Amino acid sequence: MATRTVKRAYKFRFYPTEQQEQELLRTWGCVRVVYNKALQMRHTAWNQNRQRVTYAQTDRAMTGWKKDPELRFLSEVSSVPLQQCLRHLQAAFVNFFERRAHYPRFKSRKRSKLSLTYSTRGFRFDADGQLRLAKMGSPLDVHYSREFDSGSASTVTVTQDRAGRWFVSVLCESEVESLPTVNRSVGIDLGVKDAVVLSDGRRLNPTDSYDVRRKQRKVEQCQKRVAKKAMGSNNRAKARTKLARATAALADARRDWLHKTTTALVEEFDTLCIEDLNVAGMTSSARGTMENPGRNVSAKAGLNRGITEHSFGEFRSMLEYKTEWYGGTVVAVDRFYPSSKTCSSCGSIKTGLRLHQRAWTCTDCGSRHDRDINAAVNINAAGLAVYASGDGVRPARKPAAMQASAAGSRQ
Structure with missing residues (x-):
């Protein structure tokens, strides 16, 4: 080798x-x-x-x-x-x-x-x-x-x-x-509910590790203790120090999970297809200003917290440098490619798919899709197309006549 x-x-x-x-x-x-x-x-x-x-x-x-x-x-x-x-x-x-x-x-x-x-x-x-x-x-x-x-x-x-x-x-x-060639590819969909969803149906989460769950509970306990201490007191300073240590231990456990997961993926697959996510834009604040306050600020804050806890950017950087070391390939699919809305069976696009809808049925072919697994399958197919031809994967709009005929056939 x-x-x-x-x-x-x-x-x-x-x-x-x-x-x-x-x-x-x-x-x-x-x-x-x-x-x-x-x-x-x-x-x-x-x-x-x-x-x-x-x-x-x-x-x-x-x-x-x-x-x-x-x-x-x-x-x-x-x-x-x-x-x-x-x-x-x-x-x-x-x-x-x-x-x-x-x-x-x-x-x-x-x-x-x-x-x-x-x-x-x-x-x-x-x-x-x-x-x-x-x-x-x-x-x-x-x-x-x-x-x-x-x-x-x-x-x-x-x-x-x-x-x-x-x-x-x-x-x-x-x-x-370099690792031996296995001629296998995988699509990877990153999410908040499940950190990593693979096109073969597997779901990987840091909370699957007992060590991460235990240290997460420890951080929550320390946060409650800090909240009960008086502002500016010595007891609060001591509690904040304990919270910092618990947070550092949790960060180490999550980083260890990231390293083990990315290394296992690089060893198992030659080509890894992921989305080119704009993490900075996804985690931007929705608070707004005094004149124009934001909406659903609490829900957006929870979404931001889930994205940062799963470390989308660090996950991708680990995949990239490890595939460069061991001879694999990482293919980034266009971030505007509707991987969740596209039917992996017939290719039709579902309009109006909301974030809380975790499963949906294609109105054209009747296939029932899990949102995340369907996205991973589409990312895998689009990534292989990009790797083979270098072409974009953003779908072209159907002509108005074709859309009208398709709508008539479903009625």
């Missing part, structure tokens, strides 16, 4: 000493200062003079900031994560100008996620595999759960989640072996 070299990130948990934690927090504070000052510099230059500031200009400006007596503390930490945050800011502006992301926002001590990126100049692995970061006297106590090639590591990213856990992610090269 063919093998290929891919970039792969290995994430491990580590337990810093009190001194190491203080050093990491100081570095994070310096990163926030540099990032915010560079963002303000770019913002001011554009609003006042309509000039764009480059990464090189912000890098030179950072050298001057270090000489400022009030910002001398920037020289006390490693310069590698400071330069990396400027590169991240440059990438954020590139994504903004290419309409892939919103305008960059300032980093906040309370809201922003702690993240420090070290390039090859900022870390090294000892002979015994211990990880050492720049300007840190002792190695990190990393609990390695998998083997990886530390010699090919290009970046190391240190993060801390809201539950207070510390993680290190090592990006390095890895050899992966």
